[in-house]
Amino acid sequence: MTDRLESKHIARKVGGIRKLVLILLSACLGLTALLDIFVVEKIFSPLVYLYIALGTIAVLYGVPPLYASRRLIQYYWVRARRNRLAVAGLAFILFLILLALIGPFLTADPTAANFEEKNVPPQGFTIEESVYNPETQQFTTKSITGMRQHPLGTDNKGRDLLAMIISGARISLLVGLFATGIAVAMGTLIGTISAYLGGWVDNALMRFTDIMMTFPFFILLVLIVYIFGAKLFIIVLVIGLTGWTGTARLIRSETLSLRTREFVMASKALGASDSRIILAHLVPNVISLIIVIATLSIPGVILAEAALSFIGLGDPSVTSWGMVLRAGQQNLDTAWWVAVAPGIMLFLTVLAFNFMGDGLRDAFDPRSAV
Amino acid sequence: MEKTILRVKNLKTYFFTRRGIVKAVDGIDFDLLKSECLCLVGESGCGKTVTALSILGLIDTPPGRIVGGEIYYADLNLLECPREQVRQIRGKEIAMIFQDAQSALNPVFTIGDQIAEQIKLHSGANNREAKARTVSLLEEVGIPSPEEAADYYPHQLSGGMKQRAMIAMSLSCDPQILIADEPTTAVDVTIKAQILDLFQQLKETRQMSLLFITHELGVVSEIGDRMVVMYAGKLAETATVAELLNNPKHPYTAGLIRCLPDMTQAKDRLESIPGIVPSLIDPPGGCLFHPRCDKALAICSQKEPPPVIVDGEHTVFCHLYSHESG
Numbered sequence: 001m002t003d004r005l006e007s008k009h010i011a012r013k014v015g016g017i018r019k020l021v022l023i024l025l026s027a028c029l030g031l032t033a034l035l036d037i038f039v040v041e042k043i044f045s046p047l048v049y050l051y052i053a054l055g056t057i058a059v060l061y062g063v064p065p066l067y068a069s070r071r072l073i074q075y076y077w078v079r080a081r082r083n084r085l086a087v088a089g090l091a092f093i094l095f096l097i098l099l100a101l102i103g104p105f106l107t108a109d110p111t112a113a114n115f116e117e118k119n120v121p122p123q124g125f126t127i128e129e130s131v132y133n134p135e136t137q138q139f140t141t142k143s144i145t146g147m148r149q150h151p152l153g154t155d156n157k158g159r160d161l162l163a164m165i166i167s168g169a170r171i172s173l174l175v176g177l178f179a180t181g182i183a184v185a186m187g188t189l190i191g192t193i194s195a196y197l198g199g200w201v202d203n204a205l206m207r208f209t210d211i212m213m214t215f216p217f218f219i220l221l222v223l224i225v226y227i228f229g230a231k232l233f234i235i236v237l238v239i240g241l242t243g244w245t246g247t248a249r250l251i252r253s254e255t256l257s258l259r260t261r262e263f264v265m266a267s268k269a270l271g272a273s274d275s276r277i278i279l280a281h282l283v284p285n286v287i288s289l290i291i292v293i294a295t296l297s298i299p300g301v302i303l304a305e306a307a308l309s310f311i312g313l314g315d316p317s318v319t320s321w322g323m324v325l326r327a328g329q330q331n332l333d334t335a336w337w338v339a340v341a342p343g344i345m346l347f348l349t350v351l352a353f354n355f356m357g358d359g360l361r362d363a364f365d366p367r368s369a370v
Numbered sequence: 371m372e373k374t375i376l377r378v379k380n381l382k383t384y385f386f387t388r389r390g391i392v393k394a395v396d397g398i399d400f401d402l403l404k405s406e407c408l409c410l411v412g413e414s415g416c417g418k419t420v421t422a423l424s425i426l427g428l429i430d431t432p433p434g435r436i437v438g439g440e441i442y443y444a445d446l447n448l449l450e451c452p453r454e455q456v457r458q459i460r461g462k463e464i465a466m467i468f469q470d471a472q473s474a475l476n477p478v479f480t481i482g483d484q485i486a487e488q489i490k491l492h493s494g495a496n497n498r499e500a501k502a503r504t505v506s507l508l509e510e511v512g513i514p515s516p517e518e519a520a521d522y523y524p525h526q527l528s529g530g531m532k533q534r535a536m537i538a539m540s541l542s543c544d545p546q547i548l549i550a551d552e553p554t555t556a557v558d559v560t561i562k563a564q565i566l567d568l569f570q571q572l573k574e575t576r577q578m579s580l581l582f583i584t585h586e587l588g589v590v591s592e593i594g595d596r597m598v599v600m601y602a603g604k605l606a607e608t609a610t611v612a613e614l615l616n617n618p619k620h621p622y623t624a625g626l627i628r629c630l631p632d633m634t635q636a637k638d639r640l641e642s643i644p645g646i647v648p649s650l651i652d653p654p655g656g657c658l659f660h661p662r663c664d665k666a667l668a669i670c671s672q673k674e675p676p677p678v679i680v681d682g683e684h685t686v687f688c689h690l691y692s693h694e695s696g
Contacts, residue, residue: 199432261473262468262470262473262474263473263474263475263476263477265428265468265474266466266468266474266475266536267476268426268428268460269426269428269460269461269465269466269468270460270461270465270466270488270539270540271457271458271459271460271461271462271488271491271492272461272491273457276491280487281476284476284478284479285476285477285478287478
């Protein structure tokens with residue numbers, strides 16, 4: 001009982017502080033932005049502003065409720081912890097997020113070419129490279145040893161592989177989170193509306209979903225990239241706007257059983273509007289399903305972006321794993337590590353999200369015997 | 371004093387199913403007076419709940435449709451009102467309580483949040499006011515330590531407490547009319563008595579009209595002022611509770627009263643009315659009750675019984691008392 005009252009106290013206290021911090025932060029960011037534009041050049045890049053803003057909002061709105069309901073979190077944690085793979089997945093994802101957040105500040109510029117140090121193998125490896133000597137008109141073998149400045153080696157343009165991988169982590173997470181966010185939000189809305197309203201609305205929305213499902217998303221993407229140019233933003237948008245169909249179906253089937261529950265009738269009897277019932281009563285009831293779907297669909301999205309970059313349809317101005325993979329695949333015989341590193345990262349990331357998604361599903365499902 | 375607040379006239383709610391038209395409510399009339407408790411009594415499936423849902427405009431269309439009649443709230447015909455206006459009336463002017471409070475509360479929110487939502491929705495109060503109102507409502511319905519209880523989720527409360535929370539929620543906007551659909555069916559006897567006391571008390575302190583739906587005559591005698599007996603979507607008998615329980619005219623009402631277990635006499639078997647409620651898709655002709663009626667006359671299977679005024683407020687729909695049959 002005391003910890004219940006205490007957490008209520010915290011929630012109330014945090015509410016006030018939160019507003020203050022948000023105002024202060026936006027003032028600071030605004031001032032820096034003004035300085036950035038008019039006085040000094042480039043304090044932060046525009047993306048950094050976005051990260052700081054999103055990060056602060058996530059911390060302010062995410063941590064207090066987690067802390068306030070820590071007993072529940074602890075319960076889920078105890079359930080989830082028994083699934084070792086899920087915990088390993090979570091650890092890897094946290095590591096990846098940390099890498100993406102602070103890594104780029106610590107490493108070299110991933111796009112800086114340096115032909116003096118090209119094709120350097122990872123530290124601890126030595127390779128023989130045949131070099132054409134124009135003076136003697138002969139091939140000589142030169143051995144290159146990995147060096148401390150490039151722990152993972154460099155590619156054929158002398159770009160630091162570690163920096164590229166870290167930059168790729170940021171891009172992959174960005175694409176994964178944002179595209180999944182768009183897809184899951186759309187899927188949830190369409191699924192709940194469809195199930196709740198039923199009748200011709202349901203029919204129309206579900207047939208539209210069918211059409212979207214059968215529509216070859218790849219052709220759409222190629223078309224849109226052709227029209228608007230390969231920008232990361234556009235790629236994220238297209239993946240998000242085409243990837244909601246499965247979510248909509250799942251959410252719809254869950255909502256179909258929810259809407260017959262008496263509390264829906266009761267909220268109607270007490271004067272709630274349709275939109276209110278959908279947003280305030282049905283969506284919170286499917287939130288655990290949404291979390292699981294989102295976690296399980298992130299790897300697909302990350303792979304889709306990597307595949308696009310791999311075939312050369314990605315945003316050329318950002319270094320993503322798919323792009324590094326593509327560069328490495330062309331020099332597989334001389335510099336195997338360039339392709340292997342992003343491959344392993346993709347593999348581990350996809351695996352980690354899948355494991356965590358499975359773990360979450362088991363933890364949220366009261367019927368599963370964990 | 372004797373002022374009608376809700377008038378239901380010749381209400382007909384039919385359900386159009388694949389197997390035929392189900393006449394769930396077929397020509398019901400009754401008046402609900404200001405600050406009285408009117409009980410709607412009948413067996414399961416006789417159209418009590420459908421009547422209540424029709425008043426609030428909550429019949430799912432399709433398959434259901436209100437095909438005829440008028441429902442006046444004050445001077446407003448609810449059946450001709452725009453949907454949005456009816457929605458404003460729901461909860462604020464006419465509130466409803468459901469049988470099973472467990473499933474009528476949203477499991478993912480605390481009861482305090484759910485009540486506060488209702489207050490904010492209808493009165494536009496801010497968070498703090500809504501919170502204060504919530505606590506005072508919970509106190510009014512007799513929930514101990516209401517401050518704390520507001521932070522409980524439905525599953526953390528007992529059945530009786532949930533029903534009280536549900537009542538608090540429906541009272542949150544000071545409705546003129548409270549429709550209670552078998553609110554005591556899902557709780558045990560001691561809680562039932564407490565809840566009935568609560569209704570009695572609320573009716574008196576708030577001067578609120580209560581439309582109480584139940585199948586238990588014991589509950590009716592406890593709380594009701596007047597009662598309406600329904601059978602298979604039609605009226606059987608209406609009168610004051612005291613009159614009806616002491617002097618039932620309709621064989622169905624009399625049968626219902628006989629079915630009550632009597633604790634003073636040890637009987638081998640409980641009495642029952644033979645047969646079941648007829649199929650509403652293919653109802654028998656004439657009086658719907660005649661196949662089960664032990665006093666049925668020849669005319670009963672041919673002609674629908676007209677209303678017969680026994681005296682004053684006591685009206686019965688039965689050929690036994692009409693002049694045609696002598």
